[in-house]
Amino acid sequence: MPTVRQCSFCGHEIPPGTGLMFVKNDGTILWFCSSKCRKSMLKYHRDPKKFKWTTKYLKVK
Ligand SMILES: [Zn+2]
Structure with missing residues (x-):
């Protein structure tokens, strides 16, 4: 099974x-x-x- 990698910047999965x-x-x-x-x-x-488009985005209140 191929390894699903995550983008080093945005954190989204890479097919x-x-x-x-x-x-x-x-x-x-x-x-x-x-x-x-x-x-x-x-x-x-x-x-x-x-x-905002990354999964690492920190929401500031
Ligand atoms: Zn990315």
Whole structure:
């Protein structure tokens, strides 16, 4: 059974056969569901807690 991975940025599940893999210099493997998530983390260094479309978003009262 294929492993269902979670996007390293937004936390959504990535269907098998899709997604983007990225290996960091220290050997950590990151998976992204889309180039939007990949850019957000690697290019813009965004915090997923601040974006409503991620599962890591923290609601501030
Ligand atoms: Zn994602």
